[in-house]
Amino acid sequence: MSTRLVLFGPPGVGKGTQAALLQQRLRLNPISSGDIFRKEIEAETDLGRMATRYIERGELVPNGVTIEMMAKRLRQDDVRQHGFVLDGFPRTVKQAEALDEILLKMDFGLTKVISIEVPDEVVLHRLAGRMGCTKCGEIYHREDKLPKREGLCDKCNGPLFVRADDQPDTIMERLRVFHETTEPVIDYYLKSGLLQRVNGTMGPEETYAQIVSDLIHVMSEVS
Numbered sequence: 340m341s342t343r344l345v346l347f348g349p350p351g352v353g354k355g356t357q358a359a360l361l362q363q364r365l366r367l368n369p370i371s372s373g374d375i376f377r378k379e380i381e382a383e384t385d386l387g388r389m390a391t392r393y394i395e396r397g398e399l400v401p402n403g404v405t406i407e408m409m410a411k412r413l414r415q416d417d418v419r420q421h422g423f424v425l426d427g428f429p430r431t432v433k434q435a436e437a438l439d440e441i442l443l444k445m446d447f448g449l450t451k452v453i454s455i456e457v458p459d460e461v462v463l464h465r466l467a468g469r470m471g472c473t474k475c476g477e478i479y480h481r482e483d484k485l486p487k488r489e490g491l492c493d494k495c496n497g498p499l500f501v502r503a504d505d506q507p508d509t510i511m512e513r514l515r516v517f518h519e520t521t522e523p524v525i526d527y528y529l530k531s532g533l534l535q536r537v538n539g540t541m542g543p544e545e546t547y548a549q550i551v552s553d554l555i556h557v558m559s560e561v562s
């Protein structure tokens with residue numbers, strides 16, 4: 340049976356880090372709405388040009404185009420066969436409702452929604468120090484997860500970069516948008532009984548252990 344997870348939480352909580360661990364260790368299929376937007380921006384598509392105006396300001400890209408983009412991605416064959424770990428989608432109640440509709444049409448449901456939770460000051464520290472690999476996407480931190488060679492990825496030697504939206508003002512705006520617009524999505528999933536709350540203040544391994552212990556429990560109930 341394929342696993343269909345949502346990783347939910349504020350900017351910088353570690354969604355991308357956990358999605359990468361779930362991919363490496365459980366072969367789950369990560370789908371990040373932010374990464375798809377960044378690829379569109381890099382390829383200078385119309386969607387990318389439109390999205391960049393919102394992303395640079397730390398605001399959400401409008402629901403219509405975001406839902407359309409994610410629906411297209413979710414209908415691809417790999418999703419049907421292997422499931423997914425959604426990272427960064429849904430981020431509004433409208434997107435959560437749209438996701439349910441998309442999955443219903445595919446005869447699917449969600450396995451679990453994992454809400455990773457930390458105080459705002461932890462987010463600020465994590466985002467202010469984040470670096471990512473331009474080639475493979477591996478995520479680093481200038482204090483907590485240093486690469487072995489400065490500025491270069493341990494895995495693929497690719498150069499590291501700092502995301503344009505990881506500037507202090509933009510980080511504050513992303514956090515504000517999270518509390519105002521995205522946090523209410525938690526209530527949506529609380530009602531469905533799918534929500535698992537995870538304490539994200541510890542290291543990546545401890546966070547991963549919480550996610551997986553509950554996930555294995557759910558999978559054994561289903562099978």
Ligand code: AP5
Pocket residue numbers: 349350351352353354355356357371372373374376393394395397398399400401405426427428429430434465466468469470478479480481483484504513539540541542543544546
């Ligand atoms: P997106 O790319 O989704 O960014 P985000 O949600 O702001 O989250 P981040 O990628 O910044 O953080 P993360 O949780 O993945 O943390 P990470 O693992 O990197 O979205 C970007 C923009 O695109 C949005 O602002 C919006 O404009 C647009 N967008 C995207 N989706 C959209 C949607 N659905 N609707 C509308 N607009 C949308 O970790 C961060 C740092 O912390 C790293 O340095 C890492 O090494 C470190 N770290 C991670 N975990 C730990 C840990 N447990 N302990 C210590 N350090 C840790």
Ligand code: MG
Pocket residue numbers: 354355356371373426
């Ligand atoms: Mg991310």
